[in-house]
Amino acid sequence: MKPEYLIEQQNEINAHHIYRKIAGRIKDAHNKDILLKISKDELNHYHRLKAQTQRELKPNWLLINFYAVISFFLGFTFSVKLMEKAEDAQQAKYQELYDDDPLLKAIIEDEERHEKTLIDMLDEERLNYVGSIVLGLNDALVELTGALAGYTFAFQNAKIIALTGLITGISASFSMAASEFLSTRQEGESEHALKSAIYTGIAYVFTVILLITPYLLIGNPYISLATMLVVAVLIIFGFNYYISVAKDLPFKRRFFEMAGISLTVSLISFLIGVVVKVVFGFEL
Incomplete structure (x- = not known):
């Protein structure tokens, strides 16, 4: 046998x-x-x-x-x-x-x-709204990793950084969801507009919560920043792996592209935070 x-x-x-x-x-x-x-x-x-x-x-x-x-x-x-x-x-x-x-x-x-x-x-319904999820996830990763990196050097206080990041993130999630709703309606897909907006908003808020969590759990803002960037890369890895399997899409190119953009924006924002603090002498 x-x-x-x-x-x-x-x-x-x-x-x-x-x-x-x-x-x-x-x-x-x-x-x-x-x-x-x-x-x-x-x-x-x-x-x-x-x-x-x-x-x-x-x-x-x-x-x-x-x-x-x-x-x-x-x-x-x-x-x-x-x-x-x-x-x-x-x-x-x-x-x-x-x-x-x-x-x-x-x-x-x-x-x-x-x-x-x-x-x-x-x-499967959720896969029909992958574009909306990508929009929310990608925007949250790019915008908030950058914002938190900038806040880290400007404020140097983990709790205040987390609070500021949360306010920024939640506000941006509503703005992004509203933009997706209007954009989808403009494309003549009114019946999908609300669901698209909801998926975008949920993806954004979920990402915000994960990114600010290190600042709530770790006292040192710089260790929090490093941990937040690791979390961001893990989110990018997990999401792109999920999409590569569920939608039969290539993984490596999408992962490195998304991770590269998020980390580059974070570095630039961190440097802007340094410049703002040095030039304006801002102390908290």
């Missing part, structure tokens, strides 16, 4: 339960139907392999629940595509063995042709 049969058989039964579990909590009939179809395909593949191995394999419930939790917090599209990427990586490891085996090759080709077509048909 070929060991790769058991590996692929285990993948298929796990995937069957993952798709079915995720589908169980989705209300939208279109998405639910697609996931259940894929789940059925995975079960058929499992039985084809079982006929060869003559082994009944138990699902890996730890892995299944892991993807179910990811689906709950980050959306079913991200969870499904992350699982597919993990399967692709494992199949690539045994590619030569799979190519030489008609059964495994047929199963993999079936998945690539049918299941991935179905996955591309998934329609």
Whole structure:
């Protein structure tokens, strides 16, 4: 019995339960139907392999629940595509063995042709507003990292920096949400304008809270600044990884571009803070 049969058989039964579990909590009939179809395909593949191995394999419930939790917090599209990427990586490891085996090759080709077509048909609301989320996230990162860097040298008081950053950030989030609402309406998409504004505003506020948190928890403003920049890079990394998986977009270029802009603006703003303090002799 070929060991790769058991590996692929285990993948298929796990995937069957993952798709079915995720589908169980989705209300939208279109998405639910697609996931259940894929789940059925995975079960058929499992039985084809079982006929060869003559082994009944138990699902890996730890892995299944892991993807179910990811689906709950980050959306079913991200969870499904992350699982597919993990399967692709494992199949690539045994590619030569799979190519030489008609059964495994047929199963993999079936998945690539049918299941991935179905996955591309998934329609998740939050992904339809990625542009609005990017707008809120990117503006908050660029503007607030810069502002906090400037405030850090100008004020040199972590609590005041945090308070000023919070006021600046919350005000800017309302302004940005309003601008997105008006912009979307001007483009003739009035039915999406309010949701676009909400997604933009939430992304902005969420980013603001994460960026000012180091100043609230750490007394030294310069350590807070360094920590805030690390948090900013982690936000950029996490968001771009999420989008690269969920929307099948390139990761590295988008990550370095976004991180480079935010860190450059922070450096410039910090230097402006230095100049303001030296020239005007501002002391707090």
